[in-house]
Amino acid sequence: MTDGLKRRDFLKVVGASGAGAGVLGCSTERVERLLPYVVPPEEITPGVATWYTTVCGECEAGCGMWVRTREGRVVKVEGNPTHPVSQGSLCSRGHSSLQALYNPDRFTGPMLRQGGELQSISWEDAEQMMAERLGAAGDYYLFTGSPGASMSGLMSDFAGSTGGQVVRYDPLAEAPLREASRITFGRDVVPWYDLEEADFLVSFGADFLESWLSPVRDGRGFARMSGVGEGGAKGRFAFVGSRLSLTGQNADEWLPIQPGSEALVALAMANVLSGGGGSAGPYRDIVAAYTPENVASVTGVEAESIRELAERFGEGPSLALGPGVAGLHRGATAANVAVAILNWVSGNVGTTVHYDAPQLEAPSSGFGPMEQAITAMSGGQVGAALVHGSNLVYALPASSGFREAFSSVDFKVSFASAMDETAAVADLILPDRHFLEAWGDATSRPGQWAVRQPAMRPVPHFDSKQTGDVLLSVATQMGQDLGSATFYDYLRTRWADLATTAGAADADAFWHESLRTGVAQVGVTPSGSAESLRQPDRGLVFDPPAFDGAGDLHLMVYPSSRYGDGALNANRPWLQELPDPVSKITWHSWVEIHPDRAEAMGIRNGDVVVLSTEHGSVEAPVWTYPGIREDVIALAMGSGHTDAGRFADGNGVNALDLLPSEAEALSGGLVHFVTKVDVQATGERRALASIAGSDSQSNRPITPAVALAGLGAEIGAEEDEHGPLQELQGGGGFVPVETEGLATDFPLPGSQYGEYGEEDTPRWAMAIDLDKCTGCSACVTACQAENNVPWVGESQVTMGRDMGWIRLERYYETVDASHAGPVDVRFLPMICQHCGNAPCEPVCPVFATYHTPDGINTQVYNRCVGTRYCANNCPYKVRVYNWYTYTGEEPVYEGLGHIPEPLNWQLNPDVTVRENGIMEKCSFCIHRIREHQDRAAVEGSTITDGQIIPACQQSCPAEAIVFGNIRDSGSAVALASHDERAYRVLDELVNTQPAVSYLKKVTFHEVDSGEH
């Protein structure tokens, strides 16, 4: 029982979901006031958390979730370990869904625009009005995003019976990938990728760790593939693209290709692997034409590099991932086809790529139908437009004319639960429930189902109603019978059918079992049918597409790794303040330029520039980044909101303003990488709200790496590593304390006072595998959610006062955008090291920080006077200070962190909320440790290894973190800390004896050992 579902958790979920779900389900009454429990509800014990399963509604990946509730309030979401997609992990965006649930900017009830102003209206009137207007409208559009399987079904039923048309549009949908799958293998699907099974991975710009398809699942698969395993087995990853995304930063090598030339690299590789195209079936001639030599000059990659890459690619199970959204240019479908050919010729189809068991529930309509809808709306042929689960005015380029077209419709309904740019022009607003308060379901791939169930009563501040219920009610009023009175009934009916498909005897039992486990397997398995390449039925052009505009700077607009497209999730302080994993910038937009290019243009970091294309212009500060080609300028999506709420509005710029509204010819996907851009300095400067100090380790042993070839020889090399220091000590120099102490040697002689150190007292310790860590920053948000860590606001981050307990450090070692070669970016989640010989402890004048007998360096918030001496003396700089009270309902100053009602409902009752003048830092989630210890004491049981999981470990998609008692020699953390790659940051310099061990990153290229 070291991982997976624990018995206790299992029972909790059994008890809670089965009984609780039905009771809490579909109440729409508002709770007027809180009453003490006269008759306490059976499943709620004050002080004990209740857990429910559900499915994350943040993106299409459909991660299974466990929802932690305390006293009837949702306080935390975590990955459901039994769910095949999340496998227990979650990304930052998933965690931040809590801030959408409790968002203070949610609509307080249904609204009707009268005379330009929104006025409250009752649900009855609103529904009646909608029924009348839809009835009168004739044709109407129902726009939606990714609402889940049953909701999609209901929408189709509703639209079908009332004369409407559903347009499903997801800005980040992989239309070219689906079209390429159709062209090559005759399947209009997004294939299922098995990263874990590959030994060699090539991404042609697909940001699979951030925004592409299923980041949590792929993050796990990637870490398992690329993390060094038994016997030094380590998968290799090459990134082919014009800019290093976070995914690219995790690569072992980088081919910085000419913008838009992925297809050529893929075909040239296929050429090498197929012996000049011989095994490429119908594409034989095409592949034969693209030899590495032929494409070298166009792609900017030497033939030798391509050949070498191809040869390694052909060696074992490998996998090529097609261009992602950032690379969605005019030839995107052809590029995807080229990648599919590459996978085919190296025998990956059926092993690491599966077209017969695809992923993602239902296809989005692409941009084509949206264009038609826009034309129809602006032509006045449409009587009404309904928008659900998407924010199209923001998510479509201004040049698409959606805003104007939509505004011209007579009756516009928005189901947005909080104000957004689309709701801002709607006539009627019928706020939907948040997915944590609502019923629903999702399929992450065929046959894999999960129920979305309400984990709490609807947040009482907001009079919301599930859109499914609204549609059913409106349909009834329009005289249509969709077979169910409520969406819950509708869902149950669908699930009764599923139960039949699954062969379950008892539909109710099947339903309850699905609620309990959070996942249902319904029969469909991969067909296993052999795929074969088909003759292309459309004309394919593989050469790099044309870019509009003059000059040589190509504009890359990429989905933010924090927000994706940011249409619906930007109004969340956790996401706004999460340092972008690449730039480490928070809150505002930035323009990425290569430092050499910037220098040539006379631009420095922080200079504000105007980017302009023929479609628009935006103004943002420059951040120079060596991981981008000199002829590319990059700008992230997701910022620049005008009507999305108090936390999002006015931050940064909307990158889509620079883009044309153009569908890729073959797939109908909206193109993002299509234009050149003009960059002009404004002469203004601004300080970047960045958490990054220096990007260089400055010759310090912070994140040393080891070459794969050098593994195993490490032990011998160990002696030399301490070279100068030991020499000094051996020569009669000052030898303070034993510097070779292990984390288990605790407490150190001389470091103890008080009743410490029974033999059987645990010492809690952590080990973080930097070979697995991808820098995705999920742990940062998980920690923030768990520990009531406040957000501080842009001005404070700019000053350096960010309060994250985990600082995900990012150091560049080798980043060269001028030619193909190794790339080496080091990530290090820096947390309190819980030093055995902690420098912070002796300097605190009031014992606010001290050691517990089980080796945790604790911070007693109530005792802290705020001298900040501990932070000065912490060599790791992990102590963060409450410069203001960031936890009040009102900000101390405009723009400062605060927790307005009802965001404070999210606060974890197990953790103290801190005020101005208090130091804080990682506590190893001590409340979780104590919870388990207390329960073990009450039950007379013992704590097993792996039972206590801190929030960061729980959330880590890469499984890079292990936690436990290092004195238990069999524990995972003890084993990890004795790994040959294990080291402790700065230990030999400052002799802090940390409890946190890091495992060195393993590189394929030779590295300086990191010691000096």
Added chain:
Amino acid sequence: MSTATEVQRGALTHPDVQSLDEVNRDVLRSLGRPGKGWWALLALALAGMGVGGYSWGIQVIKGIGVTGLTSPVGWGVYITTFVFWVGIAHSGTLISAILFLFRAPWRQSIYRAAEAMTVFAVMTAGLFPLIHVGRVWHAYWLIPYPNSRFLWPNFRSPLVWDVFAVTTYFTVSAVFFYLGTIPDLAAARDAASGFRKKLYQVISLGWRGTDREWHHFGKAYIFLAALATPLVLSVHSVVSWDFAVAIVPGWHTTIFAPYFVAGAIFSGVAMVITLTVPLRKVFGLEAYLTTKHYDAMAKLCLMTSMIVFYAYLSEFFMAWYSGEEVERAAFWARLFGQYWWATWIMLTCNGIVPVMLWFKRVRYSIPALFAISIFVNIGMWFERYVIIVTSLHHEYEPFAWGVYRPSTVEMGILLGSFAWFGFWFLLFTRLIPPIAIAELKEVLPTTNRPRAIAGAGGQGGDQ
């Protein structure tokens, strides 16, 4: 107390003092009705205190965030100013206690002002730990006091040592200062009338100048001088350990205690010069505070300047010689990094400008000395700023490096601290004879010395 040699030396130092009678008259004249200038200065001081108090008020109400402090620079102007004022305090005790024990002939005229400066500087310094902490309403937790939870302060923390050092220093220097003034307060009492007479009657503790009183006075004074002497070394050593005990590169060196003590005396003597130059001008005390005094103080400045400069150089040398990357980087950043200007101000003001003191003409030029003393005051404030801020901003973790810029609130409080100090010093000039009348008389040659004083001195000398 004084021997014949001392009297001869005293005569040489004060050639223009004609009679002992004149001493009383000249010195006590300063206690008369204050002029417009004094009131203007007092108003200025009160205004400055208002600014400081207002700034502090904002900080307490809004949060410590109104400062420019940030991670990783958790200490800034407040601790800089704290160390600055503690340092200023030191020369007073040096002059009054150590020079007393060593029988230096030039101390009599300046020690009163220096000692007052000590007390007020400690009073100013003592405010800064309170201003600095995040939750001032809990600052008393640093003091060991009986409580039901048996919670003690952490005696391993240098900040607790600071609490003891500063409170001890304040207690001893205040008592020493007050004791020394008693005979002069009695003299003032005899010369005053009205309310002031009543005040002096109370605070002079009924001093009559009997042999017995002089005897006890002499004993008490010498004991207190002996008691205060180690504090000159210990208090600033303890303050230096706030830094040296930490592992911050740039702080963690054994040189800090002597280096800080030398710096303290350096800055303190400079401050004495800064304060007494206008004092002697305004009150016409040129005959008592002569160029010989200033020459002596300038020499003290010169010597301590050399010690301090040597300490700077040895720090840079050791950083290089250690071969330690982090240490080297810290000192490189100190010289050429973000805060290079502060470091070069420090080096120029404390190491280069005082070189002029080698020249006798400079040492004997009051305006030149005044100017140099201002440089030193600025340089010594920046020395602490450099030590604190540049070390913290460039520590072990490169990714956590950051920049600190003082805010207006901090500047307001810095201004307020000078105003607060000035306020007390202004009161001092009007309430307490700024030159030790009785002691000065001891070293002046005269034929008609009152028997009482000569007797006390004679006994001391005979034993």
